Amino acid sequence: MTSNPPVKADINLAQLLEAKSLERCPFPIPTGWYFVDYSENLKPGELRNVQLFDQEWVLFRTEGGKPGMTDPYCPHLGAHMGHGGKVCGEALRCPFHHWEYNTEGWCTSIPYGKVMPPITKKQAVLRALPMEERYGLIFAWYHPTCAEPTWQLPSIPALEDEGWTGSRRGSWTANTAIQEIAENGVDTAHLKFLHNAPGIPPVKAEFHDHIMDLDIGNGYIVGRAYGPGLNVLEFTQNGVSATMISYTQPITPELSQMNMCFRSKAYPEGSMEQAVAKKIIDHMIGAAEGEESAGFESVDFIVWNNKKYRPRPLLCDGDGPVLQFRKWFKQFYDADASTLAKV
Amino acid sequence: MASISVTTRDGAKLQIKASPAIPLMEFLRDGSAGVEGICGGELSCGTCHIYIDAGGESLPPRSEGEQAMLDAIADFVEVRPTSRLSCQVFVDESTPDMQVTVGPVA
Numbered sequence: 234m235t236s237n238p239p240v241k242a243d244i245n246l247a248q249l250l251e252a253k254s255l256e257r258c259p260f261p262i263p264t265g266w267y268f269v270d271y272s273e274n275l276k277p278g279e280l281r282n283v284q285l286f287d288q289e290w291v292l293f294r295t296e297g298g299k300p301g302m303t304d305p306y307c308p309h310l311g312a313h314m315g316h317g318g319k320v321c322g323e324a325l326r327c328p329f330h331h332w333e334y335n336t337e338g339w340c341t342s343i344p345y346g347k348v349m350p351p352i353t354k355k356q357a358v359l360r361a362l363p364m365e366e367r368y369g370l371i372f373a374w375y376h377p378t379c380a381e382p383t384w385q386l387p388s389i390p391a392l393e394d395e396g397w398t399g400s401r402r403g404s405w406t407a408n409t410a411i412q413e414i415a416e417n418g419v420d421t422a423h424l425k426f427l428h429n430a431p432g433i434p435p436v437k438a439e440f441h442d443h444i445m446d447l448d449i450g451n452g453y454i455v456g457r458a459y460g461p462g463l464n465v466l467e468f469t470q471n472g473v474s475a476t477m478i479s480y481t482q483p484i485t486p487e488l489s490q491m492n493m494c495f496r497s498k499a500y501p502e503g504s505m506e507q508a509v510a511k512k513i514i515d516h517m518i519g520a521a522e523g524e525e526s527a528g529f530e531s532v533d534f535i536v537w538n539n540k541k542y543r544p545r546p547l548l549c550d551g552d553g554p555v556l557q558f559r560k561w562f563k564q565f566y567d568a569d570a571s572t573l574a575k576v
Numbered sequence: 577m578a579s580i581s582v583t584t585r586d587g588a589k590l591q592i593k594a595s596p597a598i599p600l601m602e603f604l605r606d607g608s609a610g611v612e613g614i615c616g617g618e619l620s621c622g623t624c625h626i627y628i629d630a631g632g633e634s635l636p637p638r639s640e641g642e643q644a645m646l647d648a649i650a651d652f653v654e655v656r657p658t659s660r661l662s663c664q665v666f667v668d669e670s671t672p673d674m675q676v677t678v679g680p681v682a
Contacts, residue, residue: 350621
């Protein structure tokens with residue numbers, strides 16, 4: 234069948250021209266709990282600079298063991314405390330005049346001042362992020378204007394309970410924003426076409442408060458997202474389950490560090506269950522023997538690293554709940570109206 | 577320009593000229609009246625403390641921040657009902673003849 238080309242007046246030009254104004258990552262850094270580092274990588278008294286949430290921070294652990302993460306620049310005269318500063322007892326000490334700050338950012342000592350500036354008695358004067366340490370991971374709560382946490386980290390039996398095992402971890406860099414990475418969780422059609430899965434699995438997504446529950450493939454993958462920075466996904470095959478715990482970090486608006494660890498029940502050494510659990514984990518990441526489809530490592534990055542974000546995507550009836558996901562995710566952005574309009 | 581009569585810590589008398597929109601602290605500091613004004617008006621040092629001996633009636637009351645700073649220096653020096661931080665005091669031609677005494681060092 235042939236048809237005449239439509240006359241120009243019939244064309245929706247906005248559809249054709251929108252790509253010119255698209256951005257790769259129009260998103261602010263979303264609010265939430267984020268992985269900072271593994272507990273064993275930060276010893277008491279240690280201090281270093283880290284790049285996260287689109288800026289540099291000073292990460293330290295007090296002699297007593299509390300982790301702290303603050304703006305680098307001393308409120309006094311602006312010295313970078315991650316260059317020459319040190320941990321003194323429970324405080325971070327600036328190298329310039331030895332002003333000291335605790336892990337909440339309160340000034341605890343000015344060694345040569347007689348009168349403490351009144352604001353130091355009223356509030357923190359150095360921006361410090363709320364910190365939590367659980368499951369061997371250090372987390373920081375990020376909010377663009379320093380609001381307190383609105384939810385707590387969940388319990389994760391695969392990391393906290395007896396009878397679980399697995400030391401496998403991974404870390405991958407993606408040149409995109411955290412929302413774009415997470416969106417693949419509800420985009421089930423891409424599993425068939427990008428990952429070469431045998432079909433498009435059915436997906437059930439439920440959203441409540443900061444939590445998103447996903448069931449992909451009628452129980453094959455059952456996952457829960459706790460805000461933008463923590464996901465727990467259980468994969469089940471032949472009655473054997475393995476768990477992926479994923480904790481992606483927003484480094485800049487266009488750069489994310491994906492971190493994961495993989496756990497399973499402590500099945501007997503040499504058992505069929507143990508072999509299946511290992512295969513499930515291999516398959517989560519990349520290729521696995523006997524599986525035709527590919528894990529994220531080999532196929533997702535080429536898309537993430539080059540795509541642009543379409544705020545008004547052209548979806549079809551076979552697509553997953555992408556827009557519901559975006560509506561849920563929007564709660565993590567605290568930004569002005571013009572920024573929110575782009576996400 | 578308003579003219580302020582100043583008594584320094586050692587009892588010397590000075591006349592300081594002050595113009596509107598600039599805190600009195602700057603004229604006292606730059607006029608060698610013995611006021612330091614270290615923090616520049618951020619209410620964090622208390623080094624521009626003065627007593628207003630006369631002519632303070634038209635000044636607005638202390639802000640919360642000024643009060644907090646005066647409370648903080650009260651552990652070291654005498655704070656009186658006439659105490660002000662001169663970084664918070666603005667005078668103009670309509671201000672009646674003002675007489676101030678520079679506060680003691682904390």
